[in-house]
Amino acid sequence: MRTGSYDAYQPQGTLREIGPDIWIVEGPVLYWGYGIPLEWPFPTRMTVVRLPTGGLWLHSPVKPDGGLVAAIDALGPVEHLVSPNRIHHVSIADWAKRYPQARVWASPGVRKRSKVRFSDDLGNRPDPAWDGVIDQRVAQGSPALEEVVFFHKPSSTLILADLIENFEDHRLHGWLARFMYRLIGVKAPDGKAPRDLQASFFGHHDKLAPVIDWMLGCAPDKIVIAHGKWFEKDGVAEIRRAFDWVKRP
Numbered sequence: 001m002r003t004g005s006y007d008a009y010q011p012q013g014t015l016r017e018i019g020p021d022i023w024i025v026e027g028p029v030l031y032w033g034y035g036i037p038l039e040w041p042f043p044t045r046m047t048v049v050r051l052p053t054g055g056l057w058l059h060s061p062v063k064p065d066g067g068l069v070a071a072i073d074a075l076g077p078v079e080h081l082v083s084p085n086r087i088h089h090v091s092i093a094d095w096a097k098r099y100p101q102a103r104v105w106a107s108p109g110v111r112k113r114s115k116v117r118f119s120d121d122l123g124n125r126p127d128p129a130w131d132g133v134i135d136q137r138v139a140q141g142s143p144a145l146e147e148v149v150f151f152h153k154p155s156s157t158l159i160l161a162d163l164i165e166n167f168e169d170h171r172l173h174g175w176l177a178r179f180m181y182r183l184i185g186v187k188a189p190d191g192k193a194p195r196d197l198q199a200s201f202f203g204h205h206d207k208l209a210p211v212i213d214w215m216l217g218c219a220p221d222k223i224v225i226a227h228g229k230w231f232e233k234d235g236v237a238e239i240r241r242a243f244d245w246v247k248r249p
Helices: 066-075 092-098 175-183 195-200 205-218 235-242
Strands: 015-019 022-032 040-050 056-059 078-082 103-106 134-139 147-152 157-159 222-224
Touching: 015 066, 015 222, 040 066, 040 175, 056 066, 078 092, 134 205, 147 205, 157 235, 205 235, 222 235
Parallel strands: 056 078, 078 103, 157 222
Antiparallel strands: 015 022, 022 040, 040 056, 134 147, 147 157
16 A cells, blocks of 8 residues: 655656756656555656766666656666665666666675676775765664765765755655654655664664765765755755764764
């Protein structure tokens, strides 16, 4: 049963440039059940980076439709398909089928739950293919979800998937979804990691804190997230706010 709905961000399936050699694409609203009969609405968003080689790096790609594929092809060849965490892999197989030459990057834990044929594994340091342009760290400490966090240097953009979710109330419909999203702390403008995800880091904040420090050290202007309203400015302040639940030694 669906608990509510969410008005999708527009325009759908269209490249929007947000900085030098970086674009976002608004995807469809998906419904996620967490293994129970209740399904919750999640707007989706992908990030596209053009590397110095001219090749494209796709983060958490949304469903490839004809118009989007044509626009992507006009930008350059797709070279990298990136799953940032074990939940974000749904559309990667479709992209890999269209672009068999692309390297398909697995996040920690995703190989166990996905049928996607990954070619490479993400780690705590960038691959030489994007080193110097995109930096990265693995947010460790949770047995439920480890996410690879990326920073695009030319545009000063931090790229996240689920470590911050930021759902706008005026787009959200259905009392149960509104109640639950408020309860788990993911309502805009003060979105954070869902409280259940926060709780999964219990006893291991010492592993996560260095990654938060790294994010702050990157001093991003913008933060792109996969679910909800992204942050177009004040990136450092938003990191401090969104991760104030992380305890320091």
